[in-house]
Amino acid sequence: MQSQPNSSNTPNHVATRFVNSENVSRTTMSSREIADLVESRHDSVKRTIERLSIKGIIRFTPSVETSHEGAGAREVEVYNINKRDSFVVVAQLCPEFTARLVDRWQELEEMVIKPAFNYAAALNDPRTLLALLTDNVKKVVALEADNTELSHENLMLEQKVAADAPKTAFFDAVTVTHETYSVAEAAKLIGTGQNRLMAFLRQRRWVTIRKNEPMQGPIESGYLTAKLSTFEHPENGKTTVSTPRVTGKGLTKLQALWARRDADLLGGVL
Numbered sequence: 001m002q003s004q005p006n007s008s009n010t011p012n013h014v015a016t017r018f019v020n021s022e023n024v025s026r027t028t029m030s031s032r033e034i035a036d037l038v039e040s041r042h043d044s045v046k047r048t049i050e051r052l053s054i055k056g057i058i059r060f061t062p063s064v065e066t067s068h069e070g071a072g073a074r075e076v077e078v079y080n081i082n083k084r085d086s087f088v089v090v091a092q093l094c095p096e097f098t099a100r101l102v103d104r105w106q107e108l109e110e111m112v113i114k115p116a117f118n119y120a121a122a123l124n125d126p127r128t129l130l131a132l133l134t135d136n137v138k139k140v141v142a143l144e145a146d147n148t149e150l151s152h153e154n155l156m157l158e159q160k161v162a163a164d165a166p167k168t169a170f171f172d173a174v175t176v177t178h179e180t181y182s183v184a185e186a187a188k189l190i191g192t193g194q195n196r197l198m199a200f201l202r203q204r205r206w207v208t209i210r211k212n213e214p215m216q217g218p219i220e221s222g223y224l225t226a227k228l229s230t231f232e233h234p235e236n237g238k239t240t241v242s243t244p245r246v247t248g249k250g251l252t253k254l255q256a257l258w259a260r261r262d263a264d265l266l267g268g269v270l
Contacts, residue, residue, distance in 0.1 A: 028080040029105075032065060037104060038090055038097040042076075048092050049079045057153065058085035084146075091150050092157070098150075102143060180225055180245035189251060190258050197254075204257065207244050214244040223250030 031049055035042040052058045060079040067076045081089065083105055090101050181189070187197040201207045206218045214224040226242045233239040246254065 028061070028082055029086045030063075030065065031060075031079040031081075032067075032076070034086060034089060034093075034101075037100060038094040040093055042078075045089065045093065046079055048089055049081065052085075052088060052092065055157075057157070058088050060085070087146060087150055088153060091154055098147075106139070180227075180247050181251060183244060183246065186246040186251055186254060190255050192258065197258075200258070200261070201244070211241070212244065213242040218250065222247055223253055 031045045032042055034040075035045040038045075049058065049060050053060055058081060060081045062077055062079055064075050065078050066073050086101060086105075087098065090098055183198055183201070184194040187194045190197065198207070198212060202209050202212070205215060206224060207214055214226045218224040219226065223246070225245045225247060227245050228240055228242055230238060230240045
């Protein structure tokens with residue numbers, strides 16, 4: 001089993017960044033600090049924070065820092081998160097860096113709470129040694145509790161990702177395609193019958209009520225296209241009809257509308 005990275009292995013530029021931030025409140029940690037700590041891109045860390053915040057798992061507060069990287073100084077937007085949420089973010093980005101994060105938080109908290117510690121004197125004081133041992137035991141217990149909580153949250157995230165995977169795959173596979181589908185094909189992909197879907201399209205004013213021809217609104221929105229066909233009518237002679245074809249974008253939109261319809265019907269029953 002590979003050993004966890006130690007805070008002593010933290011790159012020099014990371015140490016410099018933290019030293020420069022010692023005068024701020026250590027109840028939060030910025031997205032730039034986390035990016036340096038886990039050796040990741042700052043924009044990737046911010047996207048992870050945004051994604052977890054949208055799901056209601058963490059919270060963050062935006063602020064502005066001055067960056068001296070590159071040519072000259074410039075202002076950079078950063079996200080500030082609390083200690084608990086920083087563990088969630090690092091667990092999502094690079095779980096192997098969790099130990100480094102724990103070490104860094106411990107170091108920051110000790111710098112605020114305790115003055116410089118005289119280890120030589122402590123070795124000659126049994127009461128101090130006992131207090132140190134008790135304190136370390138408490139920290140180990142707290143860390144195990146944090147790890148248990150993180151494991152539970154990661155399991156919940158993995159279950160949600162697995163549950164959303166079919167929807168995501170459907171969206172990715174369908175939305176970007178240039179292929180169009182007949183109403184019968186679209187109904188089969190959504191999981192219903194052609195007549196039911198056609199009635200739904202009429203209700204949503206995607207097609208006309210009398211002739212089931214595509215309406216201009218969904219065509220302009222990119223949901224439908226019109227397939228023109230000509231045939232010889234026994235009385236009216238040559239006749240052109242317009243048949244709706246569902247685009248990939250339209251199929252994705254229809255699936256969302258149909259799922260919402262099923263949820264509304266279920267809610268009405270309940």
